[in-house]
Amino acid sequence: MRIGVSPRRTQALIAAVLIAAPVLAAPVAAAASPAERYYERSFVLAANSRCGLFEPQLTAALTAATWQARGAALRAGGNDRDLAETASRARSRAAGAACDSQDLRTVGGRVRDAFAGWSRTARMEFPGERAGWSADRAVYARPTWRLMQATVTGASPVRFGVVGGMGRPDQLTAVVSWHGRSRPTGVRIVLRDATVATRPWLARELPPPAQRRSIWASGVTAADEGLLVKGRAAGQAWVFPATAADALSALDPREIFVVEYLFRDGSVARSTFETGDFAAGRAFLSMGQI
Structure with a gap:
């Protein structure tokens, strides 16, 4: 898993990125392992941060692709510590590349070409091990799912993710249409506490x-019709603070988190979600609506 180069091989790395640039945006590159793809994308992202190679929209696209590569490397058997070291080596190598070098300018041009299609891509799927996220950058006149994963709790359909539209800011939201139950009195996201447990919890259950x-x-409203599962006439939209999205982005993509619904009679219903490429999906949305 240790991917790196000696100081004498900076130019060789740039040459490798030159070759890889046309396929950097692809979910799978035949010639590179997941860890190598993560290294390459981390290198270009670090070089961009230092040298200002790309405009904000392309930077967001490259960030999404880098998060994708990290998730793929973890799902392929990597671990977070090795990948943190991989990213650190990529940043160190980028720090030694001259911003005005022809090689780096060529890398920038080829990456722009590779990601040109992303600027025109309105929708994208971010698959996981068992569940994925659907992202949508299209402009709508009413609230819509910008990033969403769906599941069911008993007979009740549940959707969770980022809701936006109508010129209002994106909000992390859980929408549920209860079948045969009253409305919950409270809803919460339960996940690993990274300040207490620093290593990912990879069991298919909570730590x-x-x-x-x-x-x-932080609040609840009646769900807009466009947020409901087809065939459901009503539901509740529970909105979470912005810190919740940041907390989910910090999880390992192989981890799960749970949305719990607390009822007046003391009972609790639970919906389980896979973290997956949630962070990559958020970066894709940050490219802006089209």
Whole structure:
């Protein structure tokens, strides 16, 4: 997993990125392992941060692709510590590349060509191990899902993700249409507490209670019709603070998190979601609506 180059091979790395640039935007590049793709994208992203190679929209696209590559490397058997070292080496190598070099300018041009299609891409799927995220950058006149993962709790369909539209800011939201139950009195996201448990919890369940963190919904409204599963006439939209999206982005893509619904009778219903490429999806949305 250790991917790196000696100081004498900076030019060789730039040459490798020159070759890889036309396919940097592809989910899978035949000639590179997931860890190598993550290294290449991290190098270009770091070079851009230092040298200002790209405009903000392309930077957002490259950021999304880098998060994708990280998720692919982890799902291929990597671990977060090795990938953190990989990214650190990529940043160190980028720090040694001359911003005015012809090689780096050529890398910039080829990356622009590789990501040109992203600026015109309105919708994208970010698959995971068992569930994925659907992203949508199109402009709508009413609230719509910009990033969403769907599941069911019992007979009740649940959608979770980022809702936007109508000129209002994006909000992390859970929408549920309860079947045979009253409305919950409170809803919360439960996930690993990174300040207590620094290593990812990769079981298909939550970590022990002492290692969990809860983030409560900050409000609830009637869900707009466009946010509901087809065939459902009504539902509730529970909105979470912006810090919740940041907390989910910090999780390992192989981890799960749970949305819990608390009812007046003391019962709790739960919806389980896969973190997956949530961070990559958010970066894709940051390219702006089209």
